[in-house]
Amino acid sequence: MRILVSDSISEKGIEILRKEGGYQVDVKTKLSEDELVDIIGDYHALVVRSQTKVTRRIIESARQLKIIGRAGVGIDNIDVDAATERGIVVVNAPEGNTVAATEHTIAMMLALARNIPQANQLLKNGKWERKKFLGVELRGKTLGIIGLGKIGSGVAKRAKAMEMKVLAYDPFISEDRAQRLGVELVDFDRIIKESDFITVHLPLTKETYHMISWQQFEAMKPGVRICNVARGGIVDEEALYEALKSGKVAGAAIDVFEQEPLTESPLFELDNVIVTPHLGASTEEAQVNVAVEVAYDIIAGLRGEPVKNAVNIPSIKPELLKVIQPYVDLVEKLGKFISQVSEGHIKQVEIKYNGEMAQYDVTSLTNTFLKGLLRPVLKDAVNYVNAPLIAKNRGIKVYESKSVELEDYANLITVKVTTDKCEKSVAGTLFGKNEPRIVRIDGYTVDAVPEGHMLVIPHIDKPRIIGPVGNLIGALDVNIAGMQVGRKVIGGKAVMFLNIDAPVPEETLKEIAKIDGILDVKYVHL
Numbered sequence: 001m002r003i004l005v006s007d008s009i010s011e012k013g014i015e016i017l018r019k020e021g022g023y024q025v026d027v028k029t030k031l032s033e034d035e036l037v038d039i040i041g042d043y044h045a046l047v048v049r050s051q052t053k054v055t056r057r058i059i060e061s062a063r064q065l066k067i068i069g070r071a072g073v074g075i076d077n078i079d080v081d082a083a084t085e086r087g088i089v090v091v092n093a094p095e096g097n098t099v100a101a102t103e104h105t106i107a108m109m110l111a112l113a114r115n116i117p118q119a120n121q122l123l124k125n126g127k128w129e130r131k132k133f134l135g136v137e138l139r140g141k142t143l144g145i146i147g148l149g150k151i152g153s154g155v156a157k158r159a160k161a162m163e164m165k166v167l168a169y170d171p172f173i174s175e176d177r178a179q180r181l182g183v184e185l186v187d188f189d190r191i192i193k194e195s196d197f198i199t200v201h202l203p204l205t206k207e208t209y210h211m212i213s214w215q216q217f218e219a220m221k222p223g224v225r226i227c228n229v230a231r232g233g234i235v236d237e238e239a240l241y242e243a244l245k246s247g248k249v250a251g252a253a254i255d256v257f258e259q260e261p262l263t264e265s266p267l268f269e270l271d272n273v274i275v276t277p278h279l280g281a282s283t284e285e286a287q288v289n290v291a292v293e294v295a296y297d298i299i300a301g302l303r304g305e306p307v308k309n310a311v312n313i314p315s316i317k318p319e320l321l322k323v324i325q326p327y328v329d330l331v332e333k334l335g336k337f338i339s340q341v342s343e344g345h346i347k348q349v350e351i352k353y354n355g356e357m358a359q360y361d362v363t364s365l366t367n368t369f370l371k372g373l374l375r376p377v378l379k380d381a382v383n384y385v386n387a388p389l390i391a392k393n394r395g396i397k398v399y400e401s402k403s404v405e406l407e408d409y410a411n412l413i414t415v416k417v418t419t420d421k422c423e424k425s426v427a428g429t430l431f432g433k434n435e436p437r438i439v440r441i442d443g444y445t446v447d448a449v450p451e452g453h454m455l456v457i458p459h460i461d462k463p464r465i466i467g468p469v470g471n472l473i474g475a476l477d478v479n480i481a482g483m484q485v486g487r488k489v490i491g492g493k494a495v496m497f498l499n500i501d502a503p504v505p506e507e508t509l510k511e512i513a514k515i516d517g518i519l520d521v522k523y524v525h526l
């Protein structure tokens, strides 16, 4: 397996990929999109920071790519939708650089308040200038934080220590959490109107693009100072420039830009602007943290093991993994099984978890079930990353439900498929040493091993059914390894489940279907 690292990351991460993963790692930075398109087909994993733009074109040229690792937080440089469609896992390192970005924000705020970069530059140019650089104190000032996530919270804590009044706007954060941070949770307008300093700590999305623009600058307090250590594009650079020029905004500290790298900008010409070239995460510690974190997820992803920080599939914490891991094989088999016994176009699937496992997040199991369901038709084009998306695109409604109530077993997973022609349900559980068993087919109780070649034969419960079926299979010289019959009432409908040692040709299936009392015959291969 080959890994391409296309932005510079800490050697520690590369060492882990080479030594612990045993992979060939090529570090090739500053590649153009065309260059990446040319070489990406040779790689199984790609590691980037924010500089490489992982476009749809690159992703569509990546024949063997299984995982993209972002050694950092922001994934706005990766076309995650394109990756998901192709079944490529995207992972990031969401916490490794939080402190670095938090401290950089505080450093920028202090530097802005006290004109440190400007004074430094002048003195080094031989000018002892004191009058020009009259700063302001942070103590007693109102700081407005937009986005109270990991970095926003870190900034809040430090700002409180500097005796600032902290307001925050984040519709996804609870009042309780804000209170614990000593922060007043307010609406966006209040932040804009009342703050002396405004700092943004949000992802760049359609909603946050130009969230601070002409109208917001207009509504701000005169003399406000702005910090952006999150993402270029959240603050409208053109509107900011005008607000700075007009004096409405007293200063701005900017680490990130709409276009990067950027070496020329009208903003750079203003004395009241201080800038850094996207250095928020650039500490020794943060770079080691993110590279190591992403390296381990890349190894896990390439080995087909659950990853910790997936962006486009549910991440599985180790404690959850212990609970659900044994069921992964079972749900995939249930998916493949029910897909092969159902006829027609699938409209709806239901998956129900009964028992202890209902307490846990089982999304990854549901995705694995969907992968199993779609696999017989779509083969390798479907995996557990793109299965939910493919199901959605095909108009399949997916319902997941959980109940801690026991249904005969400590844990039971029941799947039901509704097509335009039929409705099928199958339930499975684990026996002994985590051995998958199908225990119900369309409501009939069985104890069937979902493995290899199988025949599922609904029939009328009456004599001279099992014998003729056995004869036809025997005539093929195919061994019957196991047989189960499930029935509800004597003489009513029943289902026969056979484990056989080899496939059964279509003609024999037709012969079996002709036996008096046989209602249907399905050959299933897992």
Ligand SMILES: NC(=O)c1ccc[n+]([C@@H]2O[C@H](COP(=O)([O-])OP(=O)(O)OC[C@H]3O[C@@H](n4cnc5c(N)ncnc54)[C@H](O)[C@@H]3O)[C@@H](O)[C@H]2O)c1
Pocket (backbone or CB within 6 Å): 073, 074, 075, 094, 097, 098, 101, 146, 147, 148, 149, 150, 151, 152, 169, 170, 171, 172, 173, 201, 202, 203, 204, 207, 208, 229, 230, 231, 255, 256, 278, 279, 280, 281, 282
């Ligand atoms: N400059 C750098 O080098 C650097 C370093 C690290 C992170 N970052 C960037 O900082 C940003 C924040 O990172 P984080 O780790 O704190 O992320 P986070 O996910 O922990 O926090 C983001 C917060 O934004 C909130 N949010 C999302 N949309 C919102 C909206 N429309 N309005 C208000 N709040 C909204 C979320 O609820 C969340 O609490 C990201 O864009 C990340 O890429 C930059």
Ligand SMILES: O=C(O)[C@H](O)COP(=O)(O)O
Pocket (backbone or CB within 6 Å): 049, 050, 051, 071, 072, 073, 074, 075, 097, 230, 278, 280, 281, 282
């Ligand atoms: O989102 C992030 O993690 C930061 O913006 C850091 O980006 P970088 O890895 O390119 O420094």
